[in-house]
Amino acid sequence: AQSVTQPDIHITVSEGASLELRCNYSYGATPYLFWYVQSPGQGLQLLLKYFSGDTLVQGIKGFEAEFKRSQSSFNLRKPSVHWSDAAEYFCAVGPGPLYNQGGKLIFGQGTELSVKP
Amino acid sequence: DTGVSQDPRHKITKRGQNVTFRCDPISEHNRLYWYRQTLGQGPEFLTYFQNEAQLEKSRLLSDRFSAERPKGSFSTLEIQRTEQGDSAMYLCASSLGQGRDEQFFGPGTRLTVL
Numbered sequence: 001a002q003s004v005t006q007p008d009i010h011i012t013v014s015e016g017a018s019l020e021l022r023c024n025y026s027y028g029a030t031p032y033l034f035w036y037v038q039s040p041g042q043g044l045q046l047l048l049k050y051f052s053g054d055t056l057v058q059g060i061k062g063f064e065a066e067f068k069r070s071q072s073s074f075n076l077r078k079p080s081v082h083w084s085d086a087a088e089y090f091c092a093v094g095p096g097p098l099y100n101q102g103g104k105l106i107f108g109q110g111t112e113l114s115v116k117p
Numbered sequence: 118d119t120g121v122s123q124d125p126r127h128k129i130t131k132r133g134q135n136v137t138f139r140c141d142p143i144s145e146h147n148r149l150y151w152y153r154q155t156l157g158q159g160p161e162f163l164t165y166f167q168n169e170a171q172l173e174k175s176r177l178l179s180d181r182f183s184a185e186r187p188k189g190s191f192s193t194l195e196i197q198r199t200e201q202g203d204s205a206m207y208l209c210a211s212s213l214g215q216g217r218d219e220q221f222f223g224p225g226t227r228l229t230v231l
Contacts, residue, residue, distance in 0.1 A: 004159075032217070043121075043208060044160070044222040051217040090159050094218070104150065104173065105220060107159030 002027050004091050006108035013081050014116045021076040021111050023091030031093040033074040034105065035065055038088045047089075050074065051096075061085070086115045119143075121223035123209050129229045130199055137195045138226045142211030149192050150210040150220060151184055153177065160208055166192060167214055199230045 005024045013019055025031065032051050036044040048059025055067040065076045074091060088110045095103040122141045130136050142149045147168055152160035163182070164174045168189035178184075181199075186192040196203055206227050210220040 034219070036222075041227070043224040044210075046219060046221070049217075049219055092159075094220075103218075104162040104165060104175075105152075105160075106162070109157070110159050 002093070002106050004093055004106055004108035006089075006091055006111050008111045009109065010112045010114070012114040012116060015083050016080050019076075019078045019081045019085070019113070021089050021091075021113070023074045023076065023108060025072050025074065025091070025093045025106075027072075027093050027096075027106075030069075030096040032096050033065075033067060034092040034094065035059065035063070035074070035076050036090045036092060036107075037061075038090065038110075040087075044090065047076070081113075081115055083115045083117065086113055088112050121209055121211050121221055123207075123223040123226050125226060126224060127227045127229075129231065131231050132199060132201060134199055135195065135197045136199060136228065137193055138207055138209075138228075140192045140194070140209030140211075140223060142191070142209070143221060146211035146213055146221075147189070148212045148214035148218070148220075149186055150212070151192070151194050152208040152210065154206040154208055154225070155204075163194075196228075199228075201230045204228055204230045 003026045034049045035047040050057050050067045090110045091108040092105040094105045124139045150165040151163040154160040166186040181197045184194045206225045208225045209223045212218045212220045
C-alpha cells in the first residue's frame with residue numbers, strides 16, 4: 001500500500017536551533033517527493049521537491065531535504081529556525097518517472113512545528 | 118499569475134443541505150485536483166480532472182459528492198445532503214499535468230456542518 005509516515009506529530013525547537021523533520025514513504029515505484037508548509041487556516045505552499053538527480057535538494061526559506069532511497073526517507077532540514085517557521089509541515093509522494101503524467105499526491109499526517117523564542 | 122482561487126473561503130450549513138464550492142485553477146494548468154483535509158490530518162485525495170475529463174475518483178467520494186469541470190477551466194464540487202462528517206477543509210490544486218508535475222494549492226474552503 002502507498003503511504004507516507006511522519007513519525008513526529010509535534011516538534012518544538014528554539015529559535016536559531018537546527019531542525020530535522022522526518023518522512024518515510026512506502027510506494028510501488030520510484031516516486032516524486034515533496035514537502036509543503038501550511039500556516040493556520042491557509043492552503044499549502046510548496047517548500048521543495050525531488051524528481052531525480054542530486055539527492056540533496058534545496059528549497060525556499062532556507063530549507064533542504066535529502067532523499068535516501070535505501071531508507072525510503074525524505075527528511076526536511078533547516079540549519080537555523082526562525083520564529084516565522086512555526087507552521088505545519090507535510091511530506092507528500094506522487095507518481096514518479098514510470099508514469100507518463102502527474103497524478104494524485106499522498107500526504108503524511110503532518111508535523112506541527114513550534115518555535116520557542 | 119494570480120494562483121489558485123477558491124470560493125467561498127468559509128461555509129457553514131445545516132445537516133441535510135446541499136453546498137457547492139468553486140475552484141479557479143492557474144490559467145494554463147490542465148490538471149485540477151480536489152483534496153479534503155480534516156483537523157490534524159494531511160490532505161486526502163478526492164478526485165482530479167485532465168481538462169474537462171474526470172480521470173480518477175477516490176473511494177472517499179461517496180454518491181453524495183459530485184465534481185465537474187465543464188469547460189476545462191474552473192471546477193465545482195457539490196455535496197448533497199451534508200452530514201456532520203463532511204466538515205473539513207476542501208482544497209483545490211492545479212498543475213500542468215506533464216513531466217515533472219507539481220501541484221499548486223488554493224487557500225481552501227472550510228466547511229462546517231451543524
